[in-house]
Amino acid sequence: MAVPRILVFAGSAREASFNKRLARLAAARIEALGGHPTFIDLRDYPMPLYDGDLEDAQGLPDNALALRKLLAEHQGLLIASPEYNGFVTPLLTNTIDWLTRPHQGESGLALFKERHAGLISASPGGLGGLRALNHLRQLLTNIGVTVLPDQLAVAKAGDAFDAEGNLVDTAQSDMLDAVCQRLVTTLDRQHAD
Ligand SMILES: Cc1cc2nc3c(=O)[nH]c(=O)nc-3n(C[C@H](O)[C@H](O)[C@H](O)COP(=O)(O)O)c2cc1C
Numbered sequence: 001m002a003v004p005r006i007l008v009f010a011g012s013a014r015e016a017s018f019n020k021r022l023a024r025l026a027a028a029r030i031e032a033l034g035g036h037p038t039f040i041d042l043r044d045y046p047m048p049l050y051d052g053d054l055e056d057a058q059g060l061p062d063n064a065l066a067l068r069k070l071l072a073e074h075q076g077l078l079i080a081s082p083e084y085n086g087f088v089t090p091l092l093t094n095t096i097d098w099l100t101r102p103h104q105g106e107s108g109l110a111l112f113k114e115r116h117a118g119l120i121s122a123s124p125g126g127l128g129g130l131r132a133l134n135h136l137r138q139l140l141t142n143i144g145v146t147v148l149p150d151q152l153a154v155a156k157a158g159d160a161f162d163a164e165g166n167l168v169d170t171a172q173s174d175m176l177d178a179v180c181q182r183l184v185t186t187l188d189r190q191h192a193d
Contacts, residue, residue: 003036004187006076011092013043018122018157019080019129022176025165026078026120029177035184038074042091049090050097064098068111071099075187077117077145078180083125083132088139100143113144116190118183120152120176122160128153148186150179 008027010019020041027037045063048054060068082089100108117140121129130153137147152175154160160167167173 003034004076004184005036005038005074006030006078006183006187007070007074008037008039008078008080009042010080010082011042011089011095012080012082013041013046013091015043017082018124018154018160019082019120021161021165022120022122022154022157023078023080025161025167026080026118026176026180029180030078030184033177033181033184035076035180035187037078038070040070042095045095047094047098050094055101060098060101060103064101065103067095067099068103068108071111071115075115075190076183077115078183079117079119079136081119081121081129081132081136083121083123083127083129086131086135088132088136092136093139096139096143109143112140115144116146116148116183116186118148118150118179120154120179122154122157124156124158126155128155128157148179148182150175150182152176152179 008023010023012019027039030037047061047063119133123129140147
């Protein structure tokens with residue numbers, strides 16, 4: 001049986017992003033739990049703010065096409081989402097918006113339809129970005145992604161990681177493993193069918 005491939009990224013471009021740190025850790029845990037993760041940094045895939053006139057004139061940005069290709073090569077998504085004003089970041093929604101557009105007769109939505117996703121977040125605040133996860137869950141469901149019920153929101157993110165980038169709190173570390181394990185197991189089962 002092929003090892004499930006999982007695309008891992010954060011909704012932040014910031015160099016010192018807590019969510020990138022959490023996403024990198026999740027990628028390592030997916031690998032340890034039997035999946036095949038690909039970590040990408042959305043800073044490497046800059047795109048203009050979605051504009052229908054721009055799309056009409058120039059089509060999809062090259063980086064949207066590159067991400068579509070990556071998405072097609074992976075069965076799962078693991079997204080670490082920062083929270084801005086209780087919501088998903090513009091970087092994340094803009095990336096998803098471009099990816100859902102059709103291209104040369106190929107539906108963008110079809111790329112998401114068969115995918116499963118696990119959600120995690122980190123924030124210096126007390127709720128750990130939990131409110132944004134609810135919106136991200138809704139957004140991904142709207143475009144046909146099956147979002148797994150397990151999720152992790154890491155509060156007080158400035159104190160949550162040790163020098164090696166691991167989570168200090170064992171319960172949080174176990175929860176991250178539970179999210180990653182469920183994603184790997186679900187994809188394994190799906191491909192066994
Ligand atoms: C515009 C803006 C709005 C924010 N709103 C929230 C919020 O609603 N809840 C929260 O926990 N943190 C909020 N923050 C703080 C972010 O959680 C913090 O900047 C975090 O480090 C961003 O994630 P990152 O470290 O992955 O870049 C906000 C930050 C910005 C820039």
